[in-house]
Amino acid sequence: MFKLAIENTDALRPASEVMDIQRLGVMRSTSLSFLRILIRKMMREAWEIEQTTFDINDEGYGEALYSITTPQGTYTFVALSREISEETRSDRVISERWDVTFALCDGAISDKKLKRMKQELPKQEVGRGDVTDLVWSRANKSQRVFSHVVEALSQGKQPDAEMIYDIGYLFRTTAVYGNGKFGIAPYEHMKDNHTFSGAYQSQMFAVYMLRHFSFDLVEHIARKNNPKAATLKPELKKLLGTGNATGLGMVPYLISHPKLLHQWMWIREVALARAKKMKPTADDCQRFIAKLQQIRTFFEDAPIPDMEVFRNPRDLAKEVGEISKLVEGVCNTIERSNSEVGGLWLEFADKVQANFTMEAQELINSELIDLYPEVIVDLEHQTNADDGLHLIPEMSIGSLREIIKKQYQWAFQYDFTKRESRHYFWYRSAEKEEPRIGERGIDPGDELYMPMNIAEQVQQLATEIEVCDNDLKVAAFLLKKPELRGIVRRIQSLDGLEYGEIQANLTGKDLLPVYLLRCKLAILGAERYDPKSNRWVRITLFQGAPLVEEIGTTSFEDDWFYPLIAKAEEIK
Numbered sequence: 001m002f003k004l005a006i007e008n009t010d011a012l013r014p015a016s017e018v019m020d021i022q023r024l025g026v027m028r029s030t031s032l033s034f035l036r037i038l039i040r041k042m043m044r045e046a047w048e049i050e051q052t053t054f055d056i057n058d059e060g061y062g063e064a065l066y067s068i069t070t071p072q073g074t075y076t077f078v079a080l081s082r083e084i085s086e087e088t089r090s091d092r093v094i095s096e097r098w099d100v101t102f103a104l105c106d107g108a109i110s111d112k113k114l115k116r117m118k119q120e121l122p123k124q125e126v127g128r129g130d131v132t133d134l135v136w137s138r139a140n141k142s143q144r145v146f147s148h149v150v151e152a153l154s155q156g157k158q159p160d161a162e163m164i165y166d167i168g169y170l171f172r173t174t175a176v177y178g179n180g181k182f183g184i185a186p187y188e189h190m191k192d193n194h195t196f197s198g199a200y201q202s203q204m205f206a207v208y209m210l211r212h213f214s215f216d217l218v219e220h221i222a223r224k225n226n227p228k229a230a231t232l233k234p235e236l237k238k239l240l241g242t243g244n245a246t247g248l249g250m251v252p253y254l255i256s257h258p259k260l261l262h263q264w265m266w267i268r269e270v271a272l273a274r275a276k277k278m279k280p281t282a283d284d285c286q287r288f289i290a291k292l293q294q295i296r297t298f299f300e301d302a303p304i305p306d307m308e309v310f311r312n313p314r315d316l317a318k319e320v321g322e323i324s325k326l327v328e329g330v331c332n333t334i335e336r337s338n339s340e341v342g343g344l345w346l347e348f349a350d351k352v353q354a355n356f357t358m359e360a361q362e363l364i365n366s367e368l369i370d371l372y373p374e375v376i377v378d379l380e381h382q383t384n385a386d387d388g389l390h391l392i393p394e395m396s397i398g399s400l401r402e403i404i405k406k407q408y409q410w411a412f413q414y415d416f417t418k419r420e421s422r423h424y425f426w427y428r429s430a431e432k433e434e435p436r437i438g439e440r441g442i443d444p445g446d447e448l449y450m451p452m453n454i455a456e457q458v459q460q461l462a463t464e465i466e467v468c469d470n471d472l473k474v475a476a477f478l479l480k481k482p483e484l485r486g487i488v489r490r491i492q493s494l495d496g497l498e499y500g501e502i503q504a505n506l507t508g509k510d511l512l513p514v515y516l517l518r519c520k521l522a523i524l525g526a527e528r529y530d531p532k533s534n535r536w537v538r539i540t541l542f543q544g545a546p547l548v549e550e551i552g553t554t555s556f557e558d559d560w561f562y563p564l565i566a567k568a569e570e571i572k
Helices: 034-045 111-126 143-154 161-167 201-225 248-256 258-277 282-301 313-337 344-355 358-371 397-407 409-413 454-465 474-480 482-493 513-524
Strands: 048-056 062-070 073-081 100-106 133-141 169-177 241-246 424-428 435-439 527-531 537-541
Touching: 034 201, 034 513, 048 201, 062 111, 062 201, 073 111, 073 201, 100 111, 100 201, 111 133, 133 201, 143 161, 143 169, 143 201, 169 201, 201 241, 241 513, 248 258, 248 435, 248 513, 258 344, 258 358, 258 482, 282 313, 282 358, 313 344, 313 358, 344 358, 397 454, 397 474, 397 482, 409 454, 454 482, 474 482, 513 527, 513 537
Parallel strands: 169 241
Antiparallel strands: 048 062, 062 073, 073 100, 100 133, 133 169, 241 537, 424 435, 527 537
């Protein structure tokens, strides 16, 4: 599973670089991001999506059902729109009411099933699904843009393109659940030849369908207001994705699923290594320059304020402009040689690394991968992994020491006798069973902490095995030190999986959890990172993505990311 035969393994970056928390905190989406994989699959297989029920009243409340047919099966998307007060509309996970709750289900659903879903789905955490439910989720309106779009369409006009572009969505999700939560289908239900067998494919598709439902909903309300209402132009629809508000709940997943984290980072690094080894043609260079110009404009126009957490988008745009000049240098080298020249992208990447910020470096790495679709053909099917952590009791302490020496030297840079190294603790709230972070000595719950302190555990283990003979078996050691079973099992299971550990102290005073949120969101395929604090961030998914009506009807180029408002400004 993990050892795909690849060329150019010498170009793979070391884990000390890739898994540095600051670098993880500037990751950007690539063609291997999960929603990008999903869109390509939908377009390639020409999925059929049909609205089968739209029992929505004049104000926009009721239920809608959509049938989805793929080569592997049939599915149903269910959206329940409910009226809520402005006071109860909240992105907090503790919220209990939402504008829309929605689900993706296996197969067609019966009237009996729909009746039950109408009772249970709006409850979310306190509701119960069944094994034919693949995804449950909920979302709230962006009230400002939703109302504006309805009002404009009702008047027979198109909404303001700049407002649509700036906000980027009609609905934003606050959580998207799968894998057995609330009694819905476990991931094992979607393995092998299932349509949604890849990592997070069902969740991403449910979010895509929410986007489609949002278009149908605003047009429906507008028609009820005025039978001669306008319909939303496709160019404007494409400027709307689905929003998302993400908090700390995403962080522990990266720690508790290290094999998956390794796999996701590894396929990305393999793709990058392959791309850097490509011999660029003049056409490659021109395409790259054109894409960088688009990205530069995207960040120049970005409505995101500078929160001093991530790099100011306008400053990033300036860097992209400077990097474009380096690409022009590559073009000139090719023209002078009149042939393909090897090593140019490696040299180019070294210059970017030496002269630009980490955020610019990772953006360029993502775009190098996107420049060569052929480098990911085999990798996009390898987003899953055997995620179990297994103890090897017969391993010797000497072998365990070697793994620590090889992969965990980063863990010894922290001094856990200092208070600032143990400033934070992670715990799970009793109310919502969602992860939280507290300050030791200030917040209650320290005794209920979650074991997120991998570096500290590694140090504890290393201290205990200092006095052990190399030939001693792990089983014998753990009989005397059973409290270290978890970290021993983890280290053994990650032998050779260098990208499985985030190389940081996750309890230190200088921790910025938002870096880890961004890492996971980039893997999913997010953009427009808008941090509201160092603990939660708003992003946009599917902005610029093909519309449902385009599936199977147009030739598809996977270049929809970073949409520009200029393409819609003339829409009236």
